[in-house]
Amino acid sequence: MRHVNWEDPFCGDGNACFRIGTDADGNAYIAVSGAEDHPITDTRDALRTLIRDIKAGKADHLL
Numbered sequence: 001m002r003h004v005n006w007e008d009p010f011c012g013d014g015n016a017c018f019r020i021g022t023d024a025d026g027n028a029y030i031a032v033s034g035a036e037d038h039p040i041t042d043t044r045d046a047l048r049t050l051i052r053d054i055k056a057g058k059a060d061h062l063l
Helices: 044-055
Strands: 017-022 028-032 040-042
Touching: 017 044, 028 044
Parallel strands: none
Antiparallel strands: 017 028, 028 040
16 A cells, blocks of 8 residues: 555544545545545545535534
8 A cells, every 4th residue: 555644633523533645646545543544545626625515514424
């Protein structure tokens, strides 16, 4: 697996925490905190949109 630079975990009000990260090629990753060896990967724009929607409360059920 590629080396991913993970950011600090983002945690909701419950127990759900996730982390986002990037690799040297500019690929973006998102994973449940503690399960970084099984991330979801997509473009930065797609993940940025997902995270903004979650933080805006549009998809709070995902947390």
